[in-house]
Amino acid sequence: MRLLLVEDSARLRELLTESVHQVGWRVDAVATSAAAQLAIKAVSYDLALVDLGLPDSDGLDVIRVLRRDGFAAPILVVTARGSIEDRVAALDAGADDYLVKPFNHLELLARSRALLRRRVPHNIEPIVVGVLSYDPGSGVVMASGAPLSIAPRERSVLALLLRNAGLVTPKPSIEAILSESGEDISTNAVELAISRLRRRLAPFNLPIRIETIRGIGYLLREKRTDC
Incomplete structure (x- = not known):
């Protein structure tokens, strides 16, 4: 499995990357919306973890752009925003699940596995x-x-x-x-x-x-x- 992590906090990128590596998954960690858009043009990801508070764009816009550009893998929002309005907005933008910081990394991995199990297979042409x-x-x-x-x-x-x-x-x-x-x-x-x-x-x-x-x-x- 290969994940895309879009998170501007260097410390959290490091911690989440370590957690993902421990279960044998690969992860590409980026800090900006621009880097995320470049990444999906070069790599096919099985799951994206997206923060809403990014330095160059709101995370909701990132999700919309990813979906617009054909990103079909599940998207799990990881954010400090916990209101019902924020959750609804993220899901309506194209996210599949929502996790509020601070969270336990075991829950993050469990939610990721659940999303991967539900993922609809799609063929990607070489x-x-x-x-x-x-x-x-x-x-x-x-x-x-x-x-x-x-x-x-x-x-x-x-x-x-x-x-x-x-x-x-x-x-x-x-x-x-x-x-x-x-x-x-x-x-x-x-x-x-x-x-x-x-x-x-x-x-x-x-x-x-x-x-x-x-x-x-x-x-x-x-x-x-x-x-």
Whole structure:
């Protein structure tokens, strides 16, 4: 299971991430609405935990945008707002459940499991560029039919490049994907991620390349085979 946590409190992000990891789930923790929107474009999540008090947007707007953009997984609101009006507004915006802070982490996990059990399965089409494919549901990358082992951060970058195949992906967009883990990134983090991806793809001799567009970003496209 992979969760998206949208919470501006660094301490609470840390605590909730630790709780989720203890039950064997993966979690991507972000602090803003903008980061959440970028995350769902690159990864298929099974559940989202959303705070209502975010620095760049009200959490209700975040939920509405996620639903508008096709986010079909359950959304559990985790917030200090406890009024009936707030609960109704969140549910009407598209949330599936509501948990008021402070809460016990065991209850959070129990509510998460309940939402996951009720989730209606939906098919997510793999992203395919030539002989390279990425399945957002499972996170599996296939090269010429063979599974390709790639670290999570680089895999997220590859997913973004595949989605934008044939178009230039700006460097800031890649930086945003890399920073979603909550870790500080180095000044050359993007270059390192692209270099690792190229090394992982090279042994397969795929008719696909990642081009550097200097001063702008990177372009993934199929190599021309015209004679």
